[in-house]
Amino acid sequence: FFPDGDQIVTASFNGTISIWDKSAADNPKELKETVNLSIIAVTSDGRSVLTLASDATIRTYDLECGDETRPPQDLNEIGRVQRVSYSPDMKMIAVSLEGNDVLLWDVETGSRLGEPMKGHSDVIQFLTFSQDGKRLATGGNDQILYIWNTTTREVVSGPLHGHTADVRAGHFLSGRNRVASCSLDKSIRIWDTESGIQTGEPMSFHQWAVDVLAISPNQDRVASGSGDGRICVWDAVTLSCEGHPTMDHDSSYISSLVFSSDGGRILSTGTDHTIRVWDSHTGQLIGNPLDDHSGFITCAIFVNHDRDIVSTSHGGRLRVWN
Incomplete structure (x- = not known):
């Protein structure tokens, strides 16, 4: 989204950057490239967008005229990009590389910040900023996590051992003092980011691998989603789901979860191509499943002060729901 919230920028495998105005959704402005693109970030002033291309280059475009504003940054000499995450203020990008290293990128200048951060020995599955x-947390198929200082690009704590299978996702809690992680070992774990010590016992509820996590805005609850189609809400302090709801996305593999900004609702997407909205306190489904997508839903988020939902899917569809 643009900073003003009235326009959406999307990127497609066909090399098109589209700028959608919510008042004229049928006529987006398009910028064409010759390679597959994925959006990384819109700059804080709303004037430029950074894209990651299939030829392993980062490009910066002026969204008004469509011209590139600086030479492409070539990542081929460093390694193939596998994962991308951006900081909450949209000023920094973290990318994981095929060689299991991590790089930081300055969004405003389009320049790399220092040398690659090394530690992981297998594919990195997630990168998340405090x-x-x-701070930056990373985890992957080597079953471990690292916590990095994004200024010095040095390890704060790690490797963090405990998971017995691939680490799939993670989020910070309590500012930057704790991190929640989930794994193919069916567990969710909480870590102290300074000491690297696991807090309490692993949280176990799901019958299948846990692939997605969401953190409530006040960071007192963690929602987990699994291949068993179930969603569980946990107390982030007691590490218990007792007294908190569980939800069933009709046995569909849960592909994403997100809390509303007030924490009262949870949005889930599944491999059944539906979007569902739940009361996060009672676990009740709000309304009917949103099922207009015919392909895998790649993104779904609350927007416009939680009054709307924007979703995209394979097949090139973008939908705005009230």
């Missing part, structure tokens, strides 16, 4: 952008 709310203040001063």
